[in-house]
Amino acid sequence: MTRQRFILLTLAPALTVLGLLAAVSTAGAVWFSLMNRVLGSPDYEFVGLYNYLRLLRDKRFFNALEISLIWELITVAGTLVVAVLLAVLVHETVKRALWRNLICFAFLAPVLLPRVAAAFIWRFLYSPSLGLLNWIVGEAGLGPVEFLANPSLALVSVAVVDIWQWGLFFTVILVKLLETMPRDPIEAAMLDNARTWQIHAYVTLPMLKGPLISLALVKAVESLRSFDLIFVMTGGGPGTATETLDLYAYQSGINLGGRVSYASAMSILLLIVTTVAFTLIWRASRKWSR
Amino acid sequence: MAHIECSGIVKSYGAHPVIDGLNLMIPDHEFVVFLGPSGCGKSTMLRMIAGLEEVTAGRISIGGADVTNRHPGQRGVAMVFQSYALYPHMTVADNITFGLRRAGVPGPEIDRRLGEVARMLGLEPMLNRKPKAMSGGQQQRVAMARAMIKTPKVFLFDEPLSNLDAKLREKLRTEIRKMHNSLKTTTIFVTHDQLEAMTIADRIVLMRAGAIEQQGTPDEIFDRPATRFVADFIGSPSMNFRLGRIERGAAVAGSVRIPLPPGRFAVAEGQEVELGLRPTRMERVSPGAEGAITGRVSLIENMGAEGQIIAEVDGADMSFVTRDFRGLSIGDPVSFALSPDHLHIFDRATGRSCLA
Numbered sequence: 001m002t003r004q005r006f007i008l009l010t011l012a013p014a015l016t017v018l019g020l021l022a023a024v025s026t027a028g029a030v031w032f033s034l035m036n037r038v039l040g041s042p043d044y045e046f047v048g049l050y051n052y053l054r055l056l057r058d059k060r061f062f063n064a065l066e067i068s069l070i071w072e073l074i075t076v077a078g079t080l081v082v083a084v085l086l087a088v089l090v091h092e093t094v095k096r097a098l099w100r101n102l103i104c105f106a107f108l109a110p111v112l113l114p115r116v117a118a119a120f121i122w123r124f125l126y127s128p129s130l131g132l133l134n135w136i137v138g139e140a141g142l143g144p145v146e147f148l149a150n151p152s153l154a155l156v157s158v159a160v161v162d163i164w165q166w167g168l169f170f171t172v173i174l175v176k177l178l179e180t181m182p183r184d185p186i187e188a189a190m191l192d193n194a195r196t197w198q199i200h201a202y203v204t205l206p207m208l209k210g211p212l213i214s215l216a217l218v219k220a221v222e223s224l225r226s227f228d229l230i231f232v233m234t235g236g237g238p239g240t241a242t243e244t245l246d247l248y249a250y251q252s253g254i255n256l257g258g259r260v261s262y263a264s265a266m267s268i269l270l271l272i273v274t275t276v277a278f279t280l281i282w283r284a285s286r287k288w289s290r
Numbered sequence: 291m292a293h294i295e296c297s298g299i300v301k302s303y304g305a306h307p308v309i310d311g312l313n314l315m316i317p318d319h320e321f322v323v324f325l326g327p328s329g330c331g332k333s334t335m336l337r338m339i340a341g342l343e344e345v346t347a348g349r350i351s352i353g354g355a356d357v358t359n360r361h362p363g364q365r366g367v368a369m370v371f372q373s374y375a376l377y378p379h380m381t382v383a384d385n386i387t388f389g390l391r392r393a394g395v396p397g398p399e400i401d402r403r404l405g406e407v408a409r410m411l412g413l414e415p416m417l418n419r420k421p422k423a424m425s426g427g428q429q430q431r432v433a434m435a436r437a438m439i440k441t442p443k444v445f446l447f448d449e450p451l452s453n454l455d456a457k458l459r460e461k462l463r464t465e466i467r468k469m470h471n472s473l474k475t476t477t478i479f480v481t482h483d484q485l486e487a488m489t490i491a492d493r494i495v496l497m498r499a500g501a502i503e504q505q506g507t508p509d510e511i512f513d514r515p516a517t518r519f520v521a522d523f524i525g526s527p528s529m530n531f532r533l534g535r536i537e538r539g540a541a542v543a544g545s546v547r548i549p550l551p552p553g554r555f556a557v558a559e560g561q562e563v564e565l566g567l568r569p570t571r572m573e574r575v576s577p578g579a580e581g582a583i584t585g586r587v588s589l590i591e592n593m594g595a596e597g598q599i600i601a602e603v604d605g606a607d608m609s610f611v612t613r614d615f616r617g618l619s620i621g622d623p624v625s626f627a628l629s630p631d632h633l634h635i636f637d638r639a640t641g642r643s644c645l646a
Contacts (some may be wrong), residue, residue, distance in 0.1 A: 182373070182375075184371050184373045184374075184375030185375050185376065185377050185378070187342050187362070187369075187371070187375065188369070188371065188375040188376075188377070188436075189377070189388070190341075190342065190361070190362045190363060191340060191341075191342075191362045191363060191367065191368065191369050191389070192363060192388050192389030192392055192436075192440075193361075193362075193363025193364065193389060193392045193393055194363065194388075194392050198392065202377075202388070203377055206377075206379040206380075207377075207378060207379055209379065
């Protein structure tokens with residue numbers, strides 16, 4: 001009984017803050033989504049599920065849904081692949097503790113940058129006329145590449161920045177995890193005549209399956225909140241090539257027509273979709289990591 | 291199958307050598323135990339033979355081939371670790387066959403050999419289990435199966451029984467020895483447990499501070515220890531030591547006076563020595579008998595069939611083992627004597643045995 005009370009008491013402050021911040025605003029959004037409010041006018045009326053029904057006929061909404069999904073896949077997969085490859089490379093080639101720590105420190109730097117700062121740095125790097133990347137591409141004789149203005153490159157170009165920030169950060173985590181792994185199974189694999197890449201593919205990485213799945217989930221949640229990065233780099237453009245759901249919601253609710261009710265409906269739908277999706281992924285991942 | 295030759299082995303961490311110029315020859319089919327206190331370099335030696343530890347200087351050859359710079363997987367050795375070192379995410383079958391699959395052995399051949407070792411070690415019912423669902427003894431059997439299936443030239447055991455309870459340790463010890471009797475594969479077994487070493491070895495290599503202190507059969511090591519260190523390390527209960535000197539054909543230490551068998555020791559009259567008396571080589575005698583040691587019982591340890599008596603002799607404890615202990619109680623006077631062929635005499639300065 002006292003233990004239960006202790007749990008309740010310690011949880012109470014966090015739950016109160018969460019309740020005030022999340023529940024109130026979510027309830028507000030649900031309330032808004034049932035009206036036809038616009039920012040320009042004080043008049044509104046109750047329209048029921050009209051906004052939701054209109055969303056189902058909105059091609060731009062489905063485009064944004066698709067971009068969000070692609071964004072999730074590219075950034076989560078990209079981050080993990082980069083982190084795994086780099087971590088194994090560092091683990092196998094850099095043996096001195098001093099160099100390792102320096103590399104880890106350098107790899108931590110990008111994620112410490114505010115998103116907006118990272119976005120501006122890369123926008124400059126990507127610039128067709130002034131950017132370093134285009135100068136290199138130009139020297140190679142490939143002419144200027146419109147990294148952010150080309151609809152088929154823009155999303156990947158922005159994702160590279162996200163992977164640069166998070167992939168390097170996860171590399172540091174994985175290097176540390178590899179360091180703390182028991183040596184014996186690795187040595188047993190060496191005696192079993194496994195090559196270095198086989199040791200990692202068949203022994204160390206499967207042993208790190210649990211942490212890898214956790215990292216993937218963390219990154220998946222984090223990738224949902226990439227509004228600032230995309231907004232600064234492309235603003236959702238060119239056209240709607242990089243317009244994720246949160247960008248579209250912002251564009252339609254605040255920036256363009258100020259249709260706050262419509263944007264609220266979109267946010268609520270996004271909330272439901274992500275909650276359902278993550279519940280399913282969470283359940284499945286608990287089964288995999290066993 | 292192969293003999294192992296280590297010549298001039300040096301291993302240093304930084305400037306500090308832990309093994310300095312060690313030479314060792316292990317003939318084909320032999321079961322050798324590296325024995326010694328922790329930190330004596332026995333595990334380092336084993337790991338260098340396995341290739342898990344680099345050799346600072348010197349040469350290691352297995353079956354006549356120089357393997358000093360070969361990858362561990364290319365040396366034809368299989369190793370069993372103290373921690374079992376199983377791959378935790380793989381089933382027992384996958385654990386055992388991992389090495390064969392890396393070597394590209396065809397599937398049907400792998401299945402045949404898996405069936406063989408699983409039957410030999412009684413692992414058939416658990417081939418699909420994961421290691422964490424198994425007891426320590428079962429896990430160590432899997433580790434042994436993983437080593438055996440490769441039919442290596444050399445088996446290496448790095449304190450494989452230390453994590454098991456006493457009963458299981460005894461059982462697996464017997465199994466390992468039986469396995470060697472049937473396979474005849476050259477084996478090196480590292481342990482700090484002298485009883486384990488005595489029971490399992492063809493030959494014991496006793497190490498101390500990175501050097502070989504003595505090597506020989508268990509009998510040689512037990513009955514003819516070359517140094518005081520060996521005599522002290524081997525045997526349970528451990529040997530009694532007394533400072534004494536040689537006087538008129540006898541070794542004398544306080545009231546203890548043991549006549550020397552002629553020609554057995556190379557000692558001079560008046561030489562300062564240290565006497566070693568094995569508790570298990572002493573027996574109760576009537577007071578006043580030849581060479582009798584008399585003391586007062588200060589403790590009796592009942593070990594079932596035998597008892598260890600700790601008696602106070604000249605103000606210090608001396609222990610001996612006897613079957614005839616049940617009539618004694620603390621404070622009783624007791625007389626006992628060493629069987630004359632089992633006296634050990636060590637030079638006080640060098641610690642070396644004075645056996646001729």
